[in-house]
Amino acid sequence: MAYGLHIISALIIFVAVERFAYDVVDTARAIRRDFDRRAAILGTTRAQWRVLAKLAREDGQRQVELADALDVEPITLCRMVDRLAEAGLVERRSDDSDRRAWRIHLTDTAKPVIAELQALADVFHRDLLAGISEVDRDLTLTVLARVRANLEQAETGLEKAS
Numbered sequence: 001m002a003y004g005l006h007i008i009s010a011l012i013i014f015v016a017v018e019r020f021a022y023d024v025v026d027t028a029r030a031i032r033r034d035f036d037r038r039a040a041i042l043g044t045t046r047a048q049w050r051v052l053a054k055l056a057r058e059d060g061q062r063q064v065e066l067a068d069a070l071d072v073e074p075i076t077l078c079r080m081v082d083r084l085a086e087a088g089l090v091e092r093r094s095d096d097s098d099r100r101a102w103r104i105h106l107t108d109t110a111k112p113v114i115a116e117l118q119a120l121a122d123v124f125h126r127d128l129l130a131g132i133s134e135v136d137r138d139l140t141l142t143v144l145a146r147v148r149a150n151l152e153q154a155e156t157g158l159e160k161a162s
Helices: 002-041 046-057 063-070 074-086 110-128 134-161
Strands: 090-095 098-106
Touching: 002 046, 002 110, 046 063, 046 074, 046 090, 046 098, 046 110, 063 074, 063 098, 074 090, 098 110
Parallel strands: none
Antiparallel strands: 090 098
16 A cells, blocks of 8 residues: 555656646746747847847857857857848957957947837836735746756766766
8 A cells, every 4th residue: 555655646746747847838938929929019039139138248249159158059040140130230240369250249220129128028027027926036036946956967967977
């Protein structure tokens, strides 16, 4: 009988963990979808907004470093930068230390667009977190940070084992 209870307990934990991961992914998808809808009003995509936001924090990054920071393939970033350059929001400049590399810079035209996108993001975050107490927000961030740390620890353990 005790063995049967152990199996049932293990199944309950498995279902709860699977549900947690599903809920995190489903929530992230809903957040992305809503932000995409709002950003489209300004004629931009979430991917373009991510590039502009990253450059607003650290302008003049090498294209390969920017791709890495955004967790996209360099060729994918290249196409995004092409579109942003066509819109006059960014420009490529050669890297003084490496003739083969490009640095991506915001143009003056990008500054008001970034301000509009930041205002949109502020409203988005306000709407997203409406009705959620500061304590619950902090707890959620703490739990998510712990999950990421657990995943990093598990990844490190797998790397050492191989």
